Amino acid sequence: MGLFENLDKIFNVSLIYATFRASTPIIYAALCAALTQQANILNIGTEGIMLVGAFTAVAVSYITGSWFFGIIAAMMGGALIAMIMAVGHIKYNSDICAIGMGINMLAIALTKFLLSVMFGTTGSFANPDIIPIPRIHFAFLENVPVLNDLLNDWCFTEWFVILFVIILQFLFYKTVWGLRLRAVGQFPMAAQTTGIHVNAVKYQAMLISGLVGGLAGAHLSLGYSTQFVENMTNNRGFMGVAAMYFGGANPVLTSVGCLLFGFSDSVGARLQAYGLPAQFVLMMPYVVTVVILAISMIIKLRAEKKRESSLITNEARG
């Protein structure tokens, strides 16, 4: 079973959707982190927000029988957790990393606890009464060979993420709110002197970030799969934070970083089947994380240097 005669099986059309499927949860997580990063808050609690969202989505979908309410509740749950962080960080000046890690640990324990109290099980909860997010089926694509494999039966939240990246890109760089948000993140004092309520903007960013994080969780437990499992985020939140760094909190670039993760994961899944050592393949996403972060840091440093030098020349001129 040689690797090379099977390249067509590894790099086929389905790889494109597989990449996107594996990336989507990370894109949501990265957007959750990007929102606060624009206001200069490192949302290390993304993982915890997602996990709470995932649990709430499953619980509410199971109880009400509606995926829509599940998503809404998950977003509310995410927002609630994010607001705890926001109050701790903005109002009481606690270190965001400390409180974020606290949130992550709380989320694992809290969902485990609620799982046993509400459903009387441990470990995982799957039930036919959990209504998943519907998949969108285009009847007219059924007879189109490639597009049918490529675009049919995507989950609703998978389509939505594309739209959402565009919306956020517009919001950050083309609206007054986005300008204020970035001003608060880059130079709070300057923002304040122009009359922006710095803390209000930070609270808004955290709130929206929480809503997005909750949606990320709902996609994991109702879209990507239809079950809740303890700690089911499995570091996808942290990968999102890494991708956010890669993209410098720019939604489009961030998503590109996420797609790289998804791609390395999906190609790895296929390569393994042809005798490449599992340990090597499983290492790939993490190697990619390190490489991506290193590259983004180099780019950032260069950009800063350039900015500095232009500043000096400007001063010299002035």
Next chain:
Amino acid sequence: MKKRILSIVLTTVLCMSMIGCAKKDKPAETPAASTGESSGEAAESSGVRVCVVYTGNLGDKSYNDSCNEGAQRAVAELGIELKSLEGVTAQEWEANLLAACEGGYDLIIGSSSNLEEYMKKHASNYPDTCFAIIDTVIEGDNIQSISFAQNQGSFLAGAAAAMFTEMTDIDGVNEDVIIGWVGGMDIPVLHDFYIGYEQGAKYVNPDIKILQSFAGTWNDPLKGKELTLAQFEQGADIVMGVASTTGTGILEGAKEAGKYAIGVDLNQDGDQPGSVLTSMVKRVDNACYLTIKSVVDGTFEGGKTQYLTLADGGVSLTDFAVIKEHLGDKFPQEIVDKCNELAEKIIAGEIVVENYEGFGPQ
């Protein structure tokens, strides 16, 4: 004022967490009490304290739950006191094992071979405690090892999968003669599974292709699902999963893709009804129960190895009942007949299933 509110909130949280803790202990004890009363025998506590250390979480509907079933049966029938320690990372496993050692338990059961290294390191320091390990062999005066002929059970699963992949009249079965196998962590016992699976499949069809992947974790069903879907996209139509909680994603992947899976450890046929052909049942529950019983009866022998095979019911395939109901007329009865025939041949010694090094009868 603010401080007062804060203190009230904190106190409430504290009280709630205490209630929570109290509640959590209850389920472990109540079944013992209630079944004890109803059966009327062995109702009073035998005073034996047992701790089971898991490498993963309960609720996997597979290996860990099977082990827990045996332990709960011992609670109900033998009146032992049971403590279960779950852990996801290697650090937690060693810490849990040490905590169990220090806890003065009569018997500590290490549920999987992931604990091998730590038990080797620490068991000799606690000579008065009985230890048992499942799925691997450790030498030591106070350690009993229990291993299974998972290669024999997997041989049958592989043979069933190899026959199934050629039944193209069943929905979801394609022309390619390719089957898949997804494992949790890359540990020796899983290779023992795989060797049997491969041999069984090749026994039926020497030209068959088998795709093999490891998720690298016992607790990530999404990863399991992704690997399974990748194998389906590469032409497989049936995938055997051996992966604890990761395996729930394997079964879900099969259901979503309209393909098939083979479950493991417990009877998982009903978990995604209609998408699970059969399950390779490994009676971890019996092993766990019998070990506890030997301690209660005082017959526990350290340094001994038990090897449970197809012949003594340690491993087996399920009866295919769930898939039969779903496929109706299309259900291939010949697979069941052939599997039964192969099982008899293995028991009679006509077919010798190979072992991964370090496994097999000692």
